[in-house]
Amino acid sequence: MSSRYDRAITVFSPDGHLFQVEYALEAVRKGATAVGVRGKDSIVLAVEKKAAAKLQDARTVRKIVKIDHHITLAFAGLTADARVLVNKARIECQSYRLTVEDAVSVEYISRFIAGIQQKYTQSGGVRPFGISTLIVGFDNDGTPRLYQTDPSGIYSEWKANAIGRSSKTVHEFLEKKYTADGTEDDTLRLSIRALLEVVESGKNIEVAVMKRGEPMRLLEESQIEEFVQQIEKEKKEEEERAKTQRDSDLPTRS
């Protein structure tokens, strides 16, 4: 009789799954890849730039956004859903500053965003947000932090992570190559290299770096290109080494 939207869309399946949440995760898997790596004094976010249509102004398609002066967010999934969450997060950051007169910690705002994502899996008439986020920043005591949230409302801290398309591949690469307490250069090189595993070229990458006490800085295309060159060289050297290793393992005629 009444068309009130009080029927839940996300309900349990007989075997304990929340299919809407799982479908939302599928939507995330279709989104452009985003990588985050935490170093000793810097944190890097690198995202795959989807080729903009010829007539489109590329500057208006931003996947790395400022939440507060010391917190940056990158997402993978439905851009419009991200807009809503980012707006809520920005308001919360200022509201927190107003009440408590302190900047939010990275953990707090990650918990806040994750809380909203969870709420939308347990409310009537709404569907879950189709995005996962990587939230980076520095706490008041100067510690760098990287957090990830996903459509189910889970959030956890990471040393390095990837979300979006081919995130599994990138994640495996990060697991192999990550070293703790990286310098800014190390962290940049690792994130760009990780992303290059799944994107076509350095032209399709956008990189942001955060350092303690400094605002978020986007890298110029020329700087990214420099790193790409270094990485190509590194890869070649590694290939040569692997080849000579293989050759020396072969039996030789005495």
Place this chain on the structure above:
Amino acid sequence: METILAIKLKDVVITLSDTNAGRSIVKMKDDEDKILVLDQHKLLLTSGEAGDRIQFCEYISKNVSLYELRNGYELTMNAAANYIRNELATAVRQSPYQVNLILAGHDSHDGPSLYFMDYLGSMQKMSFTCHGYAGYFLLSLLDKHWREGMSIDEGVQLLHMCIQELKTRFIVNTNYIAKAVGVDGVRVVPLLPAA
């Protein structure tokens, strides 16, 4: 009532405020900074009811920050002034904020500019202005000595003239703090020590 004043010069707006914080006959603090830095190119000087001042200023300051984060650039002076005036005017018919303000700042559109606002929601763009009892003593002085396009040195000289006038004729003895805002941002202007 507290003294706050602002003067528009060629490239910057120079502002002055007293540093007194007290209740009735007691001077509780004599180093209070009443010139709030709203963002990189705006100063908000407030005088009035103690609690309302802080409450209103912090609320405005956080909303101005939010605008910058959402849009990637600062509000223009005109927009900020109208936003603040709107908040005051909305509140005046329910529970007025008992604050009188001067918004001083710089943007690429108008250069240096300053706006006078009071608790009833009135607003006026001006070349120089003051709130509080200072007005009785200083407006005529500023009328006589202010010219279009003064340099920063002339501006500081004018400020010292104002301070001297208040020291001579105003019953309240207090220290002052001065800040300037221009295209390069905000800085504290050093004042000569009290004679």
